[in-house]
Amino acid sequence: HGWLSLRNVQKVYDPLGKATVAVDGCSIEIRPGEFCAIVGPSGCGKSTLLNAVAGFDTITDGEILLDGECINSTKIMPKPGPDRIVVFQHGALFPWATVLENMIRGPIVQGKMTKAQATKRARELLAQVGLSTIEDRYPAGMSSGMCRRVEIVRALMNDPRVILLDEPFRGLDALTKTVVHNALLDMYEMNRKTVLFITHDLEEAIYLADRVLVMTTRPGSIKQTIFVDLPRP
Numbered sequence: 001h002g003w004l005s006l007r008n009v010q011k012v013y014d015p016l017g018k019a020t021v022a023v024d025g026c027s028i029e030i031r032p033g034e035f036c037a038i039v040g041p042s043g044c045g046k047s048t049l050l051n052a053v054a055g056f057d058t059i060t061d062g063e064i065l066l067d068g069e070c071i072n073s074t075k076i077m078p079k080p081g082p083d084r085i086v087v088f089q090h091g092a093l094f095p096w097a098t099v100l101e102n103m104i105r106g107p108i109v110q111g112k113m114t115k116a117q118a119t120k121r122a123r124e125l126l127a128q129v130g131l132s133t134i135e136d137r138y139p140a141g142m143s144s145g146m147c148r149r150v151e152i153v154r155a156l157m158n159d160p161r162v163i164l165l166d167e168p169f170r171g172l173d174a175l176t177k178t179v180v181h182n183a184l185l186d187m188y189e190m191n192r193k194t195v196l197f198i199t200h201d202l203e204e205a206i207y208l209a210d211r212v213l214v215m216t217t218r219p220g221s222i223k224q225t226i227f228v229d230l231p232r233p
């Protein structure tokens, strides 16, 4: 589970007739359980690509398949779903809820788990990453690094096929980043979900990912995706 195929994906934004080619001719295969990073400068189209995979936005040509099923094309209307969880750069924990309540809310609201099942699963996940002691804390009382760690484990509650991370660590200080990077790697080692991680930080991409794809923009808005395979240190 979690095999992603992007075939010749194109996205042209066309507000008021002024076209911007954000992504063009992008073909990528991401194998189940692979941790893949896409790195590239600001404006090269990373978020556009991730939003298309997440189902937040349409594409203007090509197709995106998940486990062989088309989830986005000019004929298939994309829609987000719990099989593709996104962790964003800006925190998304409910401020009025404790860590445990934040973890269990999604699957309960979606009717996927009972409260007892969700609580059991949440405690397992928190224990995996050494966060058991903070289950009763509120986000406001936690550092941003700690919040990000909770968001990452929360993404596993629904047993997604793919985890999409859109610059989740931007704005964290260097030391906190190191801690959260290692928490993400621990989570990945234990669960082996397909991860698509986008960042403008090459060093971060190399440190975290099994495979790093570099996305570039040439003058004239011609997009090119170059594949570079880098071994994990």
Ligand code: ADP
Binding pocket: 013, 014, 015, 020, 021, 022, 040, 041, 042, 043, 044, 045, 046, 047, 048, 049
């Ligand atoms: P990145 O995530 O790599 O910084 P984006 O995907 O955000 O790149 O943007 C790619 C290009 O598409 C940029 O030129 C950006 O200005 C443009 N763009 C992004 N979103 C929109 C939008 N909603 N409408 C018009 N242009 C957009």
Ligand code: ADP
Binding pocket: 042, 043, 047, 170, 171, 200
């Ligand atoms: P995107 O990659 O989605 O296009 P932008 O480059 O538009 O992102 O930046 C989004 C926001 O993040 C902006 O408000 C920008 O000032 C801020 N930002 C950009 N680079 C950094 C950084 N290295 N650290 C913290 N904030 C940053």
